[in-house]
Amino acid sequence: MRTVGRCAYMNGRFATIARDLGRMLQALGGLVFVSILVPLVWGEFYAIPGLLVAGAVPLAIGRVLWRRYRDAPEPGKLHGMMIAASGWLLVGTFGSLPFLLIAWTVAADPSVLSIPSAVDTETLAAFRHPTNAFFESMSGFTGTGLTMTDDESVLPHTLQWWRSFTEWVGGVGVIVLTTAILARPGSGSLTLYESEARSEKIHPSIVSTVRTIWWIFLLFTFFSILLLWVAGMPLWEAINHAMTGLATGGFSVTDASIATYDSVAIDLALIPVMILGSIAFPIHYLVLQGDLRHLYEDLQTRWVFGFFALGTLLLVGFLLNNGTYAPTNGYAPDTVSLFVGAVVLDGAAAEAFTAARYGLFQFVSAASCTGFQTATNLGTAWSAESQLTVALGMIVGAAAGSTVGGIKLVRALTLVKGTVFRIRGVFLPDSAIRTFRLDGRALTEDEATREFEEAAIIAFLWVVFLGLGLVALLLTVPSSFTLENVVFEVASAQGNVGLSTGITGPDMPWIAKLALVFNMWIGRLEIIPVLVLLRAVFTRLEVYPA
């Protein structure tokens, strides 16, 4: 009886999950079909058949799943976790089809499509391998930005768009996930519902919350595109970099990321875009309502600014102390011209400005988990302490409820405050009445324990999976890469950052590619949902009893 009951429960659970996965796949099909506009605008008609098939396959599978299980019960929180974990994997899998099919279309070169010979590049050819296409798609949907391309600028515009679009959609997806669907105690998700106490105009239901998140994201995207264009970026590149910058994903359409432009104005324009993506979206909503106080009164947001400022100061200090941009070593220009030549800096002033420019950009890029790069010599000329500061930024991350990865500042803060709270408690009598305060909220003993436990568990699991990825890469990548290189690469994948020491590329062993995909996947979903899914799968397969 017990087995029968469990099977029925599992089947009910499967039906709910299958129905919602069907919806997700239908939505993915819709996104691919929308992207057909890009080859139409750019005249890349050879990409259209591939996109049609890439959209039709998830649409058809999604429709079958949805029709078959449409009467399934509504999902609970457990379903939500399993749907999120399996959905991200499934969307990443089917999202690889545009890469795979367009690459093979170009390779087959049917005469009817009149494909220009310039399109057939080694960069595109890498996507003929399913593992590379899957890696690129998962990197996009998880907002990581590690890539299998050697030179993004030679990709067809259709695939440049698809890469940016996957990051943009994945960015919204993760905000929805962390603020509306999977908000747990200690997850740091200062949800819209909590924020309701601060503003009466915030919508009470999940559906309207999700719609509002989309609305804010779209509005900010237009703002960011126009800001980058004013700063001097060409329009197509501004569209792509605004999408990936706001989603803190970091895919670029140029070969050398943002270093391509070597423009102070573009560097400075991208910093607010990345910061917008690093702040919890409920805070954005309140700010748009006219309440700017939340930018400095909300604990997480205050810490985002504080953390970015402190990290930048530390990094600039290291760069100056090590003489990384000293005039003698050839990494910095002899003179820096500002304000259309109105101000010209040289000598120590040029060195200080260059160190501040690269230090600020690279720390914000790392801590916001974007992964845009302006310092091309980061992996070679920057000292170990400078690289470590960047790595610290990408491991900690910024605000929960935003598009960033990493452990999240609020968890780091909870761990620090919780540890101090526990240690102080040792010196007080048992009868002492104490209150643990977080973000101005006085927590009960139970609430404080839950918050602290959750933060500790996530941080612990983060380190464990970092270690597993480390072992997988150390066993497979060439020995010319050092331990620091490997730690940096795995932390970058799991933190969904995308900065690379050069390990990631199409020539990487396939086991290492899959290991990094796993790190990206668990990093994006904050680990627990993936473990819940794996447990359910193993239970279903009777690998071990429930």
Next chain:
Amino acid sequence: MNGKRLERIEDALVGLPVVGGIFAAGSSDPIYDLLMVAGPLLLLVVRVFGRGPVTLGLVVAYLLVFVGYVVNKHRQEGRIRA
């Protein structure tokens, strides 16, 4: 623009086919809705006419209106709270 006219604009935008849902999801503020409409239109203008003093001026004006409106709204809310 007075409040009633802004409300009428808001209603018209929400009633639009296909994109009406986007405006309905927003903050019920017609200025933001106008910025939402103006964003893609400006992109189209920039695509057609390229980078020039007029297009640059229009885009800078858009950015200033956006930031200025948020700051102004904050000051108004502050007065109401006071």
